[in-house]
Amino acid sequence: MYLVRPSKTEMDAWRDIIAPEGDSTAASNWGWDSMYGYMKKSENFTAPLSSLSSVVNISYNASTHGSGGPMQISYPGVCVSPSLPSRLGL
Numbered sequence: 001m002y003l004v005r006p007s008k009t010e011m012d013a014w015r016d017i018i019a020p021e022g023d024s025t026a027a028s029n030w031g032w033d034s035m036y037g038y039m040k041k042s043e044n045f046t047a048p049l050s051s052l053s054s055v056v057n058i059s060y061n062a063s064t065h066g067s068g069g070p071m072q073i074s075y076p077g078v079c080v081s082p083s084l085p086s087r088l089g090l
Contacts, residue, residue: 040066
Protein backbone atom coordinates (compact mmCIF):
# COMPACT_ATOMS: atom_id res chain seq x y z
CA MET A 1 0.00 0.00 0.00
CA TYR A 2 1.17 3.51 -0.77
CA LEU A 3 0.24 6.18 1.75
CA VAL A 4 0.53 9.93 1.53
CA ARG A 5 -0.79 11.70 4.58
CA PRO A 6 -2.68 14.93 3.82
CA SER A 7 -1.16 18.22 4.89
CA LYS A 8 -2.53 20.54 7.57
CA THR A 9 -3.72 22.90 4.84
CA GLU A 10 -5.65 20.11 3.09
CA MET A 11 -7.24 18.82 6.29
CA ASP A 12 -8.30 22.29 7.37
CA ALA A 13 -9.76 22.93 3.89
CA TRP A 14 -11.84 19.74 4.20
CA ARG A 15 -12.97 20.91 7.64
CA ASP A 16 -14.13 24.19 6.15
CA ILE A 17 -16.07 22.38 3.40
CA ILE A 18 -17.67 19.92 5.84
CA ALA A 19 -18.42 22.56 8.44
CA PRO A 20 -19.72 25.57 6.52
CA GLU A 21 -21.04 28.62 8.28
CA GLY A 22 -19.09 28.05 11.46
CA ASP A 23 -20.49 24.70 12.65
CA SER A 24 -18.03 24.41 15.51
CA THR A 25 -18.87 20.76 16.33
CA ALA A 26 -18.05 19.53 12.82
CA ALA A 27 -15.06 21.85 12.58
CA SER A 28 -13.56 20.53 15.79
CA ASN A 29 -13.93 16.92 14.56
CA TRP A 30 -12.47 17.25 11.06
CA GLY A 31 -9.59 19.73 11.22
CA TRP A 32 -5.89 18.88 11.33
CA ASP A 33 -5.62 19.38 15.09
CA SER A 34 -8.20 16.65 15.69
CA MET A 35 -7.28 14.22 12.91
CA TYR A 36 -3.47 14.25 13.21
CA GLY A 37 -3.52 12.17 16.39
CA TYR A 38 -5.78 9.58 14.75
CA MET A 39 -3.53 9.40 11.70
CA LYS A 40 -0.53 8.71 13.94
CA LYS A 41 -2.50 6.19 16.00
CA SER A 42 -3.29 4.18 12.86
CA GLU A 43 0.38 3.85 11.88
CA ASN A 44 3.15 1.43 12.74
CA PHE A 45 6.17 3.24 11.29
CA THR A 46 9.36 1.41 10.36
CA ALA A 47 12.36 3.53 9.44
CA PRO A 48 13.86 2.93 5.99
CA LEU A 49 16.92 0.72 5.71
CA SER A 50 20.12 2.69 6.20
CA SER A 51 21.45 1.30 2.91
CA LEU A 52 18.46 2.83 1.10
CA SER A 53 18.55 6.09 3.07
CA SER A 54 22.18 6.71 2.18
CA VAL A 55 21.66 6.10 -1.55
CA VAL A 56 18.52 8.19 -2.10
CA ASN A 57 19.06 10.69 0.75
CA ILE A 58 15.83 10.02 2.67
CA SER A 59 15.20 12.31 5.60
CA TYR A 60 12.32 11.86 8.00
CA ASN A 61 11.19 12.68 11.52
CA ALA A 62 10.06 9.50 13.28
CA SER A 63 8.18 11.53 15.91
CA THR A 64 5.67 12.58 13.24
CA HIS A 65 4.67 8.94 12.76
CA GLY A 66 2.92 6.49 15.03
CA SER A 67 3.82 3.05 16.28
CA GLY A 68 1.67 0.09 17.19
CA GLY A 69 -1.17 0.90 14.78
CA PRO A 70 -2.64 -1.52 12.24
CA MET A 71 -1.12 0.12 9.11
CA GLN A 72 2.52 -0.74 8.41
CA ILE A 73 4.19 2.46 7.20
CA SER A 74 7.70 2.77 5.76
CA TYR A 75 9.59 3.76 2.64
CA PRO A 76 9.71 1.42 -0.36
CA GLY A 77 12.68 -0.90 -0.57
CA VAL A 78 13.38 0.37 -4.09
CA CYS A 79 13.41 4.00 -5.15
CA VAL A 80 13.60 4.95 -8.81
CA SER A 81 15.51 8.00 -9.93
CA PRO A 82 13.32 10.61 -11.66
CA SER A 83 15.85 10.53 -14.52
CA LEU A 84 15.37 6.78 -15.15
CA PRO A 85 12.74 7.11 -17.92
CA SER A 86 14.99 9.45 -19.94
CA ARG A 87 17.99 7.16 -19.40
CA LEU A 88 15.89 4.29 -20.78
CA GLY A 89 14.85 6.36 -23.79
CA LEU A 90 11.22 6.66 -22.66
